[in-house]
Amino acid sequence: MSNTKTMNVMQERDVRTRTIGQKIFKVLGKTGTYIFLLVMALIILFPFYWMIISSLKTLAEYRQAVPTFWPRQIMWGNYAEAFTKANLGDLFMNTLYVGLVSTVLSLVITVLSAFAFARLEFKGKETLFGALLATMMIPGELFTITNYITVNNLGWMHTFTALIVPFLVSVFYIYLLRQNFMQIPNELYLAAKVDGTSDIKYLWKVMIPLALPTLISITILKMMGAWNSYIWPKLVANDAAHQMITNGLRNAFTDTTGQANYPVQMAAVAIVSAPLFLVFLCLRKYIMQGVSRSGIKG
Amino acid sequence: MVDSKHQWKAWLYLSPAIILLLVFTVWPIFNTLRMAFLNGYGNMAAMGGATFQFGIENFLKVIEYDKFLDCLKTTAILCVATVPISTTLALLIAVALNSIKPLQKTLQTIFFLPYVTNSIAIGMVFATMFNIVGYNPVEKVADTWGIINNVIQFFGGEGISWINQGSTYTANIAVMIVYIVWNALPFKILILLGGLQSINKQYYDAAKVDGTPKARVLTRITIPLLSPMLAYVIITGFIGGFKEYSSIVGIFGEKMGPPDDAGRLNTMVGFVYDALEKDRQGLASAGALILFVIILVVTLFNNKVIKKHVHY
Incomplete structure (x- = not known):
């Protein structure tokens, strides 16, 4: 009698840990999915970002050996020059x-x-x-x-x-x-x-x-x-x-x-x-x- | 219903389309075939009254011409490399997108963005990303290494010349593969996601009840049910790949190669247009027909392979 009881308890605990395990697994899976998608999205977007920030740099800043990720001085004049x-x-x-x-x-x-x-x-x-x-x-x-x-x-x-x-x-x-x-x-x-x-x-x-x-x-x-x-x-x-x-x-x-x-x-x-x-x-x-x-x- | 008045009206409505199609679609089919089999045909010479012999000299010239084999090689490498990469990536992204709810629409829009770009214009952006400005090949110093080289150097690698003077063929091809894959993803994701969303949810519910692992669900349910769409994107990918041209112009300009080796990355379509512009239409026609036959054979082969695996 007591034996089956302990077995039941053990099984319940087993089931509980398994569901917790599954939940963790699921959350990890979802996080992984999102990380993958966001990284891919960044790769897709990067050329557009690079186009825009490069278009706003001065030539001197563009030619720097260490690239800047945001133009120090925004050159709207580039657009006018490009247009003409x-x-x-x-x-x-x-x-x-x-x-x-x-x-x-x-x-x-x-x-x-x-x-x-x-x-x-x-x-x-x-x-x-x-x-x-x-x-x-x-x-x-x-x-x-x-x-x-x-x-x-x-x-x-x-x-x-x-x-x-x-x-x-x-x-x-x-x-x-x-x-x-x-x-x-x-x-x-x-x-x-x-x-x-x-x-x-x-x-x-x-x-x-x-x-x-x-x-x-x-x-x-x-x-x-x-x-x-x-x-x-x-x-x-x-x-x-x-x-x-x-x-x-x-x-x-x-x-x-x-x-x-x-x-x-x-x-x-x-x-x-x-x-x-x-x-x-x-x-x-x-x-x-x-x-x-x-x-x-x- | 079918009276003469109706007949007359139908042909009237169809007449603009039919006239234009006769001139710009039907006639070209016959004329291109004709020119391909007239030895050394050129339009200027033909207008000047020259006559040409019937024969297969154009085809022989195309095949013997060593640059044509280079074009064929470049085209084939680009095709074989980009179609599997872009299809696999697109499949992974589509499956991932299909499994999430928040952000799905936003991400879907982002992944579609490369489609609504001009392949020449964005090619120029990729070129600047790989471009080395003010490079001195002897001392290996440059003003700007280009952002891609910066990233490589950040991770401890060494910057290399991708598209500039002294770049290798392999480096050029690598740049093209990156650009073509980036460009090919949106269409494939769109088609595959559309396919995924039309799969009956009951299959997944059944798999859930049976406790089937996710990887197995992907290989046993998703991919088989998605196979018609996969087949479609693979076949259209190969057809598009064999016609690759403007993406190379976008990155390398009309020289179709790095500054010190113009024409190195020329493709089959590029070859056809070069011959056309040099008034060697016979040669161009023969080249285009060879391209057509290659595409046909590859498509039939794909169909045959795919038929074994597609579940309709």
């Missing part, structure tokens, strides 16, 4: 112009095509759609070579047209929007037809508002694309009047050795990076949604 040196004002306007025009035209084309594929019946619809999707598998470099020749032969070299027109149609955006349009019940369209509503009015009043999140995602990705494009503009429009912001930034600071003014360079990089961050912080949801569905960068 890299001619960021003009680059900004060029990029904004190309981005806005290509976004608007691209949205119109995408909406019209997606509408045709989602709502209208015509011969060869499935075949055509399948053929469009098939082109998505081919790497862009194959197109670039011929498009470079086409743009050249059309006399579009060093024009905004060359930067805008070849990329207006994205099969992927058509696909994305078509999926979205197909979720809208067909009855709505037929009812609108009975009432004598025109297609355009129906699109504008019903379909576009319902597909707005997709359209916003497309807009952001398209603008980001213009902001980050580098290779194509370098090939077809790398002159001062049409230069895009990334090309201008890279060209303004080619000197990787010697006496380059790195704080000014970092200030220019910070200015170029800032708009993207602002857009991201405001429209985080749309960007992350758009990216996870499309899997493309810009």
